[in-house]
Amino acid sequence: MRVLIVNTSEKTGGAAVAANRLKDALNNSGVKAKMLVRDKLTDDITVVGLSHPLRNQFYFLWERWCVFWYSHFSRKHLFEIDIANAGVDITQLPEFKEADIIHLSWINQGMLSLKGIRKILDSGKPVVWTMHDIWPATGICHITLNCQRYQSYCGNCRLLPNGGSSHDLSYRVLHHKKEILKRGNISFVTCSKWLEKEARKSAILSNQLIQTIPNPIDTHVFRPSDKRQARVRTKLPLDKKVILFASQRIDNVNKGISYLIDACHKMVAENPEMRDEVVIAVLGGHGEGLQDMFDFKVYELGYVNDTRQIVDIYNATDVFVLPSLSENLPNTIMEAMACGVPCVGFKVGGIPEEIDHKKNGYVAEYRNADDLARGLHWVLEEADYAELSASAVGKVQRNYSQRSVAMQYIEVYNEAMALKSFHL
Template sequence: MRVTIFSTFDTFGGASIAASRLHQALGRHGVQSRMLVQDKKGKAPEVYSVANNWVQQKIALARFAADRYQFAFYEKSKAVRFVFSQAKIGIDVTSESVVKDAEIFHLHWVNFGFLSVQSLTQLAKLNRPFVWTLHDMWAFTGGCHYSGTCESYQQACGNCEHFLRKPSSDDLSHQVWLRKKELFQQMDLTLVACSEWLAEKARQSSLLQGKKVISIPNPIDTKLFYPQHKREARQQLNLAQDKQYILFAAMKISDARKGFQYFEKAIQHLITQNPSLKDSVELLVMGQAQESDFGNIPCKVNVLGRLSDLSKIATTYAAADVFVIPSLEENLPNTIMEAMACGTPVVGFETGGIPEMIEHLQTGYVAKAPSAEDLAKGIAHILQHPNYEDLGKNARSKVESEYAEAVVAKRYETLYQSLL
């Protein structure tokens, strides 16, 4: 079977990384997978871009800028500029060879000037079955990628006070909802959520009534992300052998959804309640961050910066004693999967798809959200666990049984076969 995966990016952001990993997993499983993106940065085979020269790349950049500029007239504040997409600007990809030759269209995250609602309407006219893997809520809302406490997507959107400057019953969110309603009536569409949490949200939405919604997790390469001896991993990173390391992935720490304020308070509480840890515990930070961002952290902070070498990322997970993710709203974070694949226990809040990944007290600790105190309790639980190695083995075992490439690719292959 011939499958074409659509994704705005191939290596930038969690959704695109998940799409690329699925593309790789399908290929290794024997499925003929091609991937079409707007902005290609990686070197993976069978990944094609709609912008193949300097001029097309500039046009693609202009579409992205225009897409964001358009929304600026409606946004409630700059803080929401990149978390709401009206999808009015995009490109017609129906003439691309990997589109014309495909038997199944598999959508992932396609915003920011790549595929608009009109682009998807043009694809629907080709009469192929669609699979849409949901990495957030955008497909079934009036434009927001995460709705927070708002449940208007269960009716018809409108009166969007969270994101729009002038909310009303016929505001931008309602207009986007109407365009999507018309689009979905033309599509042979199956929705795949990466977590059961997101699948349930999708089933409750008004736009997807009558559509099939299932849950299949993202895959991970368990040969790339694997347990390593901590001593060897720390030697490679020039880290001390006599310290305990708390790993934190810093992406958009200014984004309230990422929960950095709770992580910061949790570390403060951890040290206050366990003074002896002040000199024995250090923080490892990978991602976009500066040391100045961690001025209120009462222990040594090692900022590794943004890492692109996957083997070094895997080594960093292996070197850590615990990985902490304080996000308040997440689907199925790649970082949790990566840490667990490397045999590192994880602490996170009981929100989104996180409790589906972390088995409480077996592979890590699921803290009550948004309690910084319980997050600190979870970190202490891992660091002081009498059978610490068992937690790591359990984490690795869960990844192998549920998220390994062959496991996930087989589930998608079965789905594809049912649609042909």
């Protein structure tokens, strides 16, 4: 079986990381898997980069320009909207022609257009689409933030100027997606049960095949190691308890660092002694100037893309916190747990599917900084830490290992090929 996984980037972003790990998991399980990307960053021979970089850059810029125009030249939601009006036709590529399964991943920002997806369906090849967010089920947004318009037919979009209109851009794009789905079957996969439930409410996916398979992780790479040695390598203090926060962009409001700041104020107010016992490690870009916002000393680690260094950072910490306002099934929580680090996050999206409350971490009430503080304090000061750590590792090994996830996807591929043969 030959599988072609299509994703905009090879390495940048959670979807890229998940797609890359799935590609490796499939190859380790006897499937010949390749990854087709616009942004190729390594010399991995199983990853194929698109040719004609200037053309690809034009597609990206043209779509952004159109979004900018529809937004009345406001940058406020410029990268929260995708309309897929420009992209590459991959159906003529040799990698496409030799594949038995076309597996779409995150294909936005000029990688594939809706017209291109229609051509893929018209080719007759079985298509599997992993939803890393809600975009395939909505008009133009990746995060609904409790908006339910996509469940009827979009329109009056909150991301458009003046709240859009009944037949605005979101309505028209959703209609276009609906017409495309009439042309062929797509087997949709969500990374969390939460996203599957949300996708089934969509006006255009209600009758589609949808199932949940989590992202995989290599537990031979992400695993516990000596904490003291990890702290020496990462230059984190040996005599403090370390809280880790990580995001590709620290200033991404959706990742909720403001709630962590408030939670830390709360902890210090109630437990003044913690000021000298705890530090904050921040992993990600655009995190400058955080020290003045925290009561604890802050170690700004910057953006890191070296896997071994990231594993060291996890192993050097005592608790990982992700107070996101919207999440699917975050890789960072999975990575931390695989390294034996208990996690704290809000009860939102797929986070409660990863963190078992008070068994391998703490699930705080949504947008509740006080409960987030209670969770951090509970992990650091009250719980049986060794038991939490062991439970975190066990959860990942049972549910998210490469072998387990690859077998589930192989079953989906076989079903998709059988369904295509039936319709022929």
